Amino acid sequence: MKKISKIKYKKNKSKIICLTAYSKNIASIIDKHCDIILVGDSLGSVLYNFSSTKKVTLDMMIEHSKSVRMGVKKAMMVVDMPHNTYRNSKEALRNAKKIISKTKCDAVKVEGGKKVCQIIKTLIRNKIPVMGHLGVLPQSAKNFKFKGKDLNERKIILKDSKLLTEAGAFSIVLECIESSLAKEITKTINIPTIGIGGSVYCDGQVLVTDDLIGLNKINARFVKRYSNIEKQINDAVLKFKKDVIKSKFPTKKHSY
Ligand code: KIV
Numbered sequence: 001m002k003k004i005s006k007i008k009y010k011k012n013k014s015k016i017i018c019l020t021a022y023s024k025n026i027a028s029i030i031d032k033h034c035d036i037i038l039v040g041d042s043l044g045s046v047l048y049n050f051s052s053t054k055k056v057t058l059d060m061m062i063e064h065s066k067s068v069r070m071g072v073k074k075a076m077m078v079v080d081m082p083h084n085t086y087r088n089s090k091e092a093l094r095n096a097k098k099i100i101s102k103t104k105c106d107a108v109k110v111e112g113g114k115k116v117c118q119i120i121k122t123l124i125r126n127k128i129p130v131m132g133h134l135g136v137l138p139q140s141a142k143n144f145k146f147k148g149k150d151l152n153e154r155k156i157i158l159k160d161s162k163l164l165t166e167a168g169a170f171s172i173v174l175e176c177i178e179s180s181l182a183k184e185i186t187k188t189i190n191i192p193t194i195g196i197g198g199s200v201y202c203d204g205q206v207l208v209t210d211d212l213i214g215l216n217k218i219n220a221r222f223v224k225r226y227s228n229i230e231k232q233i234n235d236a237v238l239k240f241k242k243d244v245i246k247s248k249f250p251t252k253k254h255s256y
């Protein structure tokens with residue numbers, strides 16, 4: 001089982017690179033560059049057009065993760081536990097064990113603070129590494145407004161980050177939180193923070209790969225599009241279509 005050495009990353013200030021994958025082919029491309037590959041339940045919105053991640057099921061996560069597993073050789077592989085699969089410790093343990101045994105992933109991720117601490121402790125007691133997730137929590141959020149403007153909200157998130165650390169999480173995703181709060185949390189806790197809309201102060205960064213390569217067109221402030229894969233696919237398909245129409249493909253070389 002691959003482990004992220006939290007001390008090493010924290011001390012050396014070497015940034016943790018994390019990206020999502022939902023299938024083998026993408027996973028195998030990004031594997032050599034990533035420390036962590038996350039099978040995110042964002043696949044619900046990115047691949048299935050769900051209005052939220054709430055409808056993503058355990059079986060969907062497991063099937064996608066099995067595919068991803070085949071592409072991941074080097075990175076640590078983390079799988080999101082979907083909504084309503086960790087409402088109590090017993091349910092969480094049963095489902096996390098199922099995810100680990102069926103997908104051979106290295107760890108699971110759960111959303112929330114104080115509410116999930118007991119669950120995290122139970123999983124860790126059973127040797128299942130857990131990643132936390134604070135800030136905007138898509139499985140329960142009513143909106144996607146960034147967190148940490150309000151003083152009380154800041155206190156709660158900071159406290160939650162300490163509780164998750166004490167519970168034994170090996171790292172925490174900070175989604176859409178105000179920059180100075182991300183800085184404070186990162187300074188305070190001794191496990192790595194991984195930001196998505198979490199500012200440059202986090203110990204690592206995560207993005208949805210489909211957003212990064214321009215395959216999924218969302219306009220979120222935290223997304224930077226590094227490529228336009230949609231255009232490249234479009235151009236390739238167009239060339240294929242023209243060739244077929246003009247009988248330029250298949251040639252003898254491609255025939256039997
Ligand atoms: O589901 C997901 O892709 C995530 C990351 C954005 C952190 O949870």
Ligand code: NA
Pocket residue numbers: 040041042080138
């Ligand atoms: Na997620």
